[in-house]
Amino acid sequence: MPSSPPKTLRWGIIGTGAISKTFCLDLLIDPKTRGVNDLAHQITAVGSRTVEKATQFIEDNGLGKQAKWFGSYEEVYSSPDVDAVYIGSPTSQHYGNAKDALNAGKHVLCEKSLTVNAAQAEILASLAKEKKLFLMEAIWTRFFPSTIAIQEFIASGKIGDVERIFSDLSIDFDLPGLAPDATIINPNLAGGALLAVGPYSLLWCLLPVFPHPSPITLPTIAAQITLDSKAAIDIHTSAVLTFPPSVSEAHALLTSSLSNVSPPCEVLIQGSKGQLKFIGPTYRPEGYIFSFKEKGREEERMEFPIPTEGMGYFWEADEVARCIFAGKLESERMTLEDSITVMKICRDQEAGRANLPGGNREDLDSITFDGRRREG
Template identity: 35%
Template sequence: MTDILRWGVVATGGIAGAVTSDLLLVPGIEVHAVSSRALAKAEQFAGRFGIPRAYGDYHELLADPDIDVVYVATPHSQHHEVASAALRAGKNVLCEKAFTLTVAQAEELVGLAESRGLFLMEAMWTRFIPLVRKLRALLADEAIGEIRLVRADFGVRAPYEPAHRLWNPALGGGALLDLGVYPVSFAHMVLGVPSELHVHGSRAATGVDAEAALLLGYPDGAQALLSTSLLAETRITAEVVGTTGRIEVASPFYAPTAMTLHRNGAEPETFRHELWGNGYTYQAREVVEQIAAGEVESPEMAWADSVNVMRTLCAALGRMGVAHPASQTSSGP
């Protein structure tokens, strides 16, 4: 491996384009190849971003000996299939969230990466946004005392199209895996793994979750109140409340540019930080730095975190009666 990490992008949808444009901004990264089930789409994507190689099958991309890192941007239903194949091919992996469809799949990916000494990370870019790192530093310094409550929401009004990935169970659709993963991961980041879970919501005609509210409980009585929806727009904000103050994270809390600290008896203090590119640059730089250091996981988005978030998501989906196919037989993106 050279000092430049050569990346291969699997899939050509909206998130793939947004992340690829940011990859091109990060020193130490060369976007070397892209794949799609339709070669014409891969070629169009490659032309758009100046990518040297385009493939009509992700297996061809994985067989490319010049690729060091694979970015998996497929629908959720194919994350495990593509990421596991990439790891078996000896590639480091950045995989979109939600990480997989099941806890077992998440654990299998971790086991593959560990056994092969390869870097693997869920693309929860929020963890690396500067103001979110600032939030963690403030909490570590007990700026608001003991944390008692986390509140976060992420809801949009999405047109109901049964075949669309958001509503299609075969593609891992539903509010929780697409949007709810953000508030759930945020709560895990702040409070850790919950000891209790209460869920309320509704399902769409296709069987996926259309909306959900989660109450996460912790042994000391702390709690997280989380909501997600494909039926209605929410504020998309987050708040952490402690015994001596609170921190409000402005919308969109998953990539904030403003955050306000309210200490009891003091004037509010607002922190601001504009994003570099679309904001995916920070997680890309994390991948570069961790691989350069010889690490196989990021301490800020550790393997255990991804597995535990999947455990909460899957438990919530199970209690709502939502079942996604655990695997797909398609040839991939």
């Protein structure tokens, strides 16, 4: 019998920055090159705050006539040619953008962080369920074949009981050389290390302890944040996570920075039988090396090269399409409850600023973390 034609998910893109560009270029890659024959992706709409930016985005990314340009996000939400919306706007805008898209009847894939606090994430999760629409935070790393293999390796028991985790993602963004309104250092756009790069460090503190599909429970957190005096954003974040004894006796150390670079091994997971080191960066693992504690046993090495084309965002896009076509409202690998819990953990880390010289609870509470300073 002839095979069924692939089902095509039609995407609308919100925001025309670098992350949206990378996501779009991955969508344009033929799924057959990664062994996917049941799905296809089509970009049918691009929305920006100006028509000029939207049309330029379409031209720059070779979208040709397949995508319509719109000078507002609302026109993308209302387009009958759009099934799902990808939100690549600044973090401070995620909540409002996702809420508008859901209210317009569109499925949503929203870049990390889903929101800037747990309350907003809970509202979006409730709204998506009410509207019977799919919603997922775009933590693309969760869907890499290497990520799945690493979780399965840990779950197999070869590493023994997980005892310590070191997870870092630090990138030197040359902060003094950035424009004053650059998103990553703009407190009004929820800039800073915690929400920009911290989610990837946090991801690998959690996945080894909570093997899929176990729900994440809140750890105890001791955190420290270094604030940039000029930009009023966190440039370094460190946290020690201690899990409930009923879950794990492991300690996890999370670090992230906007003005330093990561060490050669960005993620190290130590267990009672050996340790596992990542090959590749925290957000884009390409494999692992496992070293046994027992003398005389050779290392185990597994590599999962990324396809020659693309960055790997297509794997999360494939997950979205499969879930939507199956009538699911969320992904089992990236649940809404996980996103809400992660936002609670991030809030606890952010509270570490109160421990800094000159920091205090009043200063912490003056920030709503929806991108605005509280008046009065």
